Amino acid sequence: DSGVTQTPKHLITATGQRVTLRCSPRSGDLSVYWYQQSLDQGLQFLIQYYNGEERAKGNILERFSAQQFPDLHSELNLSSLELGDSALYFCASSVGADPYEQYFGPGTRLTVT
Amino acid sequence: KNQVEQSPQSLIILEGKNCTLQCNYTVSPFSNLRWYKQDTGRGPVSLTIMTFSENTKSNGRYTATLDADTKQSSLHITASQLSDSASYICVVSARYGNKLVFGAGTILRVKS
DSSP, X not given: OOSOEEEOSEEEEXXXXXXXXXXXXXXXXXXXXXXXXXXXXXXXXXXXXXTTEEEEEOSOOTTEEEEEOTTSOEEEEEOSOXXXXXXXXXXXXXXXXXXXXXXXXXXXXXXXX | OOOEEEEOSEEEEETTOOEXXXXXXXXXXXXXXXXXXXXXXXXXEEEEEEEXXXXXXXXTTEEEEEETTTTEEEEEEOSOOGGGOEEEEEEEEESSTTOEEEOOOEEEEEEO
């Protein structure tokens, strides 16, 4: 158990809908990272937040947005969902802004039908 | 362009045998390289992290090597077990820009 929690574990929704994925980092970690892993694909970095502020941006679509709240939990919002958004979404956390030691959560499996 | 390439793409070995996975990278300037193990449907778990000055690091039956001159790393698994069946991902960090570059992974299957 990495100490990073993600909810929900599974999510099934229809195209065009909007969903919110939630992540709670390990106690004491200030950074949260979001990753997407499509079937048989590698991990794709989406975005990083550090202590409430956006720190780094990867291949995040404009339909996706994220934020980190004062209690350091983070939410990833996915809107106007398409079939191709079906994937595992992982959250990771680290103590500082540098991703030297990252701990990954169990992931949320999103299925868009 | 910063890239990480892993080989082989997939591998099947018999329980008890050793194997070596390869990772070549072009990320520059280099900060560190890590190997993760990812069980199907689970989050990746860190096995080793190596900085520029380290050329070998062990974690139980897993031993990673790094040659920063040739920009190559390998992960050696000794006396494989069925539980080693997983995807092994090489991740390289650039010194600036907070960027992690992920390899596509090597899928290892250990069979009895």
